[in-house]
Amino acid sequence: MVTMQPGICKLEFAMGSHGLVWKTGTTEIERVSCQARLLGVKPGWSISMVDGKPIVESHEAWNELMRCKKRGSKYFVYFTKDEASILADQAKADAERAKKQKAAEEQKRREELERKIREDAEKKRADELAAKKQAYIDKQNAQEGAAPAAAAEPAAAAAEGGEGDEAAAEAGEAEGGEAAGEAAGGEDAAEPPADA
Numbered sequence: 186m187v188t189m190q191p192g193i194c195k196l197e198f199a200m201g202s203h204g205l206v207w208k209t210g211t212t213e214i215e216r217v218s219c220q221a222r223l224l225g226v227k228p229g230w231s232i233s234m235v236d237g238k239p240i241v242e243s244h245e246a247w248n249e250l251m252r253c254k255k256r257g258s259k260y261f262v263y264f265t266k267d268e269a270s271i272l273a274d275q276a277k278a279d280a281e282r283a284k285k286q287k288a289a290e291e292q293k294r295r296e297e298l299e300r301k302i303r304e305d306a307e308k309k310r311a312d313e314l315a316a317k318k319q320a321y322i323d324k325q326n327a328q329e330g331a332a333p334a335a336a337a338e339p340a341a342a343a344a345e346g347g348e349g350d351e352a353a354a355e356a357g358e359a360e361g362g363e364a365a366g367e368a369a370g371g372e373d374a375a376e377p378p379a380d381a
Contacts, residue, residue, distance in 0.1 A: 192271045193233070194264045196224045200257045203250055207232065212246050214264075229267035236260040 204219030205226065212232040214221075232240050235249035253260040266274070 192266045194226075194230070194266055195261055196226065196264065197259055197261055198224070198253070199259050200254055203254065203262075205232070205246075205250070207243055207246065210243055212240055212243055226264060227267070227270050230264040230270065231267075232262060233265045234261075234263035236262075 198220050202219045204217055204221035205214060206216040206218075207213055208215050214226060214228050214230045214232070216228060217226045232246045234240060235246060236253050238245075238249055240246045240249065250262075
């Protein structure tokens with residue numbers, strides 16, 4: 186695509202009334218109507234080329250525009266803008282550029298803020314997970330430490346009083362045996378003899 190110079194404007198006209206009125210003897214536009222107004226042509230512009238043919242005199246512009254109009258197809262007209270239009274276009278382009286730059290900076294700032302929030306949330310989540318893991322590990326270590334200590338106390342007591350425990354166990358068994366015998370005898374006493 187060919188880029189146009191700032192003061193040149195290329196517009197496509199269709200068949201029919203072009204709506205251009207220029208000063209006699211020059212190609213400077215005096216009034217615009219119809220297609221020219223719709224396409225944005227401004228008074229003060231000059232016709233520089235019609236359908237690829239350079240225009241220097243007003244009669245050349247008239248002849249070429251009539252030829253294109255009668256042909257019945259679309260054609261391009263190149264205009265040279267006046268200084269006021271060029272300055273207005275440059276001001277508009279500068280404003281657009283500044284607006285786009287401001288929007289890009291705003292977007293970048295927003296993305297940076299969202300990234301920071303996301304990183305903070307991920308860090309907080311990772312810290313909470315690490316704290317939960319550490320609490321679980323501490324709990325497991327406490328349980329493991331308490332279990333051997335609890336198991337060690339009965340084992341130590343058993344080792345110190347091993348003979349005394351055995352004697353107490355034998356005494357308990359002996360008493361248990363007598364109690365079992367009495368219980369069995371008590372049942373026999375409660376039943377009447379079968380012979381009588």
